[in-house]
Amino acid sequence: MKNLFLSLAVLASVLTSCSSDDSGNSTDNGGNVPATGTLTGTISADMTLNAGTVYTLKGGVYVASGATLTIPAGTKIKAYSEDDATEVAFLAIKQGGKINAVGTAAKPIIFTSSKANPAAGDWGGIVICGNAITNLGTNVLAEVTGLNYGGTNAADNSGTLSYIIAEYTGNLINEEAEFNGFTFYAVGSGTTVNNLLVRQGADDGFEWFGGSVGGSNIAAIGCQDDSFDWTEGWNGTFTNMYSDQSVATTFSSDSRGMEADNNTATPTLAPISNPTLSNITLIGRNSAAVTSEAGIMLRRGTKGTINNVYIANFKGSTGSYGINFNGAETQAFFLASPVTNVSINNVTENSNKPENYTANANATGAGSGAAKPTWMSWMGL
Known part of the structure; x- marks a missing residue:
């Protein structure tokens, strides 16, 4: 965004x-x-x-x-x-x-x-x-x-x-x-x-x-910026979200699987972004040349209920995390209500706030970890 x-x-x-x-x-x-x-x-x-x-x-x-x-x-x-x-x-x-x-x-x-x-x-x-x-x-x-x-x-x-x-x-x-x-x-x-x-x-x-x-079964393949992005108080419910940025045909120095805001100028502005999301797979570019990236960037006051996440291959050279909790309001919220059932693999650093999520090495994400789940079979990928 x-x-x-x-x-x-x-x-x-x-x-x-x-x-x-x-x-x-x-x-x-x-x-x-x-x-x-x-x-x-x-x-x-x-x-x-x-x-x-x-x-x-x-x-x-x-x-x-x-x-x-x-x-x-x-x-x-x-x-x-x-x-x-x-x-x-x-x-x-x-x-x-x-x-x-x-x-x-x-x-x-x-x-x-x-x-x-x-x-x-x-x-x-x-x-x-x-x-x-x-x-x-x-x-x-x-x-x-x-x-x-x-x-x-x-x-x-x-x-x-x-x-x-x-x-x-x-x-x-x-x-x-x-x-x-x-x-x-x-x-x-x-x-x-x-x-x-x-x-x-x-x-x-x-x-x-x-x-x-809200909805279900959405995929972003090869998108050059963020796969999933929200702001301005979004509060929908989605299940089954799959992203693979590794197949993007051109380079981006700044890309995230998810980038989440409430409001840029006023993080506490109501209604506050607070979606309910489950069964998520986010695959990065696996490249240190991507200088600023994250599997999930949660910032600017956003809240959210997020469960069952598989994150892999976010290897940026500067400030790159599996999950980046950014800003006082967002950090405080997820300390009290952590992201749950998260598997983070092959990233520069798992998180800047490891206490704000609960790890589960067996988390299946969108269905099959890094692999494309069966609900994507119609896409011809």
């Missing part, structure tokens, strides 16, 4: 592309399925795609409040990433909009790059903005897309995401901030999330900004 605001230039670009009805783009497609297979502009009424069509996602595509985008099992969407692209391609669900993207193990939904030789950062990613609670308040301006997020409905429902692969995400927003694979902005617990894979992303795999969305 990079805690930055949009640059004025990027923000101006976003505002310029918005129409007077705040549709998010000057092109309004209503609910009409495009005959050419190209998705652009704003979807302002219910739209159901055809599984047999390979779609091109061109520029920012927005699902407006009151509209639902339905993506059936087996659909393939290629984000336009060619050299002549004038805008970064991404899919954004606005507050009050919904996405029902329900694949199956046999027929997952695939978001990928249009390039013949794709690479991390070819396109943006999938962004969902909800009306759940964040400790920054309501109608907060998102770093990614510049849309609003945050409300008062912890049970807000932004739809369903199931059996989806998102690969080559993480295009640059500005010089120090990128899109993530899946970004959840104040997404509520009424949203269904399970069986998601982010592969070869240039930034984070999954990031939560407040909200209460």
Whole structure:
């Protein structure tokens, strides 16, 4: 996670592309399925795609409040990433909009790059903005897309995401901030999330900004920054989380399996990040050239109930730990409520606060320790 605001230039670009009805783009497609297979502009009424069509996602595509985008099992969407692209391609669900993207193990939904030789950062990613609670308040301006997020409905429902692969995400927003694979902005617990894979992303795999969305069976493979990242009071519940950064195709000097914050400026700002997470495997790059990394970085006031964790191969040369408990508030919380059942293997140092976790050499993590668990078998890895 990079805690930055949009640059004025990027923000101006976003505002310029918005129409007077705040549709998010000057092109309004209503609910009409495009005959050419190209998705652009704003979807302002219910739209159901055809599984047999390979779609091109061109520029920012927005699902407006009151509209639902339905993506059936087996659909393939290629984000336009060619050299002549004038805008970064991404899919954004606005507050009050919904996405029902329900694949199956046999027929997952695939978001990928249009390039013949794709690479991390070819396109943006999938962004969902909800009306759940964040400790920054309501109608907060998102770093990614510049849309609003945050409300008062912890049970807000932004739809369903199931059996989806998102690969080559993480295009640059500005010089120090990128899109993530899946970004959840104040997404509520009424949203269904399970069986998601982010592969070869240039930034984070999954990031939560407040909200209460939970789920199961999520994996980040080869993401260059953090695999799982949260801030702004996120309090969802997830089980089965797998990360392997060793297969990233480009180098990063600063990457973590998990990076966890409550609030950068005010660590005690309520509601405090306090997710419940279990069955976690985090595999690092096994490289001393990664100067600052950790299996888990818990900092800036975050809390959490974390159990059954397998951590391996975080070998950075500077301040690298299996688990790094950072900051007085976070350290005090985990001293009283330690991370439990943790197996740490082949790291520079196990932890800066060994009293804040309980070791268990037999912890299975996401299911099979370092090995990919059976629930990932549909991913084709």
